[in-house]
Amino acid sequence: MMEMLRAIYIIWYRELLRFVRERSRMFSALAMPLLFLVIFGAGFKNLVGNLAGGVDFVTFMYPGIVAMSVLMTAFMSGMSIVWDREFGFLREVLVAPIPRMGVALGKTLGGATVAMLQGCLLLFLAPVVGVALTPIKVALLLPMLLVVALAIASLGVLIASRMRSMQAFQFLMTLVFFPMTFLSGVFFPVTNLPPWLMLVVRVNPVTYGVDAIRQLFLQGMTLPAVNPSLGINPTLGALGASPGKDAPYALAVTLFGHPMTMLQDMGVVALFGAVVLSLAVWSFNRQD
Amino acid sequence: MKAVEVKELTKRYGTLEAVKGISLSVEKGEIFGLLGPNGAGKTTTINILCTLQKATSGEAWVNGFPVARQRDEVRRSIGLVFQDPSLDDYLTAYENMSFHAWCYGVPGGVRRERIRMLLEMVQLWERRNDQVKTFSGGMKRRLEIARGLLHYPAVLFLDEPTLGLDPQTRRRIWEYIMELREQEGLTIVMTTHYMDEAEPCHRIAVIDEGRIVALDSPEGLKRRLGGDVVILETDDNQGVALELERRYSLAAELRDGSLRFTVDRGSQFIPELMRSLGQGIRSINLRRPTLDDVFLSLTGHDIRDEKPDSRAEIRAHFRQRGGPRR
Ligand SMILES: Nc1ncnc2c1ncn2[C@@H]1O[C@H](COP(=O)(O)OP(=O)(O)O)[C@@H](O)[C@H]1O
């Protein structure tokens, strides 16, 4: 047990050290979401105007951008095992008398921590985009970000533990990470989408994380509004969401016609995270 | 108890049999060399001994522990310098050392002292707070050697420790290794495909295509050749070869336009040779046998006849010079 904690601690600590050292990685993980915020925000604002519930588009996007920054950093950190393998450092770790499970857990925790830090940096922008943050909101936000970051860092570790080449990395970013991010409601409300895309959105676990974070951010800012195009399970065919006064949040994701509360959203993410983390530990353990 | 004991070890990658039944044992305090060309199976053997890969069949013990079953005990017993670099370039030299000390549970009290002593020995103490990415290939190698010794290993494995380094740096690194062996009473198992690098070994296993073709001290190996190496350039190599065979029962080998054979007391043989075959001879070269000659006579090919595998070396070279980083 002590061995395990020691392993987790060392690997976690190295992850933090690297984060501090690799400024370029930090900046790109900051610059990209900011760029999106400015470009999309400015571009779409005129196009879209206000969203359902009277939410300003930039205000809508901002929580998504925070989420995206966290997602990206967490995923990249988990995936950095691929670089460790390519540049040889992984062998130093694998041949050390420390439990592999601890290495996988430490990597996940480290990636999540770094991602949280990154996300927190973006919180300083809140006043600029007109989002009011209260201490309570921040206190609630941190554990949320942590759960999301842990889940996605685990996903990175799981994929990286099976990956042998750097080429596959680009492929995975394009085919897994970007679709997962873009189809999670980071940039646009996941409403009014064709049914098949809607299905992808609902299957995508990231959607729920983003939804929860956004609900928290925008809490108290939106009016319950009618939005019939929102969140109808196409196979059920019913306009079953029956959004109305009791709808917790007008832009919320629905599952089988039921608008998800923050807690339920987080439940989905946590469940997904737990499964992926177990798989990641198992997979990392088995590699040679 | 032997420092290392290997019995009938084999390793298969799909259809390729990289190691074909290797057996050897290494005494405590010995410097033992695995000498062979690229692709001979040296790295594979080392990887199995240090628990990074599983053998297909056969058994091995390091410091008395079976490598397949008591991995952590084996891992604690060994220090490793890999063929390819394995440092974290973004951390400083000191942080790389600290990371290692933590991994191996070197107690806090001795940790600092030990890191300082080793970094001073490899002359990197002054640079301890610099990121490793600013280091030259030779400095990285020295740091890796210092790191491999940090946790007082019983056996130090060095896989091509001076690959891709210039001759001066190679010599320096060997000085460190020898100094450390004296101080710590280490057992050293090293691989190389540089013949001269194998000279300081107590014993050498010559390995070719996954098999040990000879195992002896460097002197013993050279003695097997029987005498001195003579290299002749003549007008008529074919004819001279026949004459050598007929008159002196010497089997000369034709390579790169010259004849090569070994003979007892070469310095006395040459005047005799001049008397009998003098006219057609353009040049004579006489020397003590080197391990290169030994390898050639054992395997029938030169150690530098590189297989396609030399790719690995180029890559290692490239990385040590600071190749692309993310
Ligand atoms: N992971 C691997 N998969 C398939 N073949 C391998 C692998 N590692 C090594 N080989 C092959 O096994 C043989 C021995 O390689 P290696 O042990 O690296 O030789 P050496 O270290 O003596 O140069 C080579 O033919 C090499 O191509």
Ligand SMILES: [Mg+2]
């Ligand atoms: Mg090798």
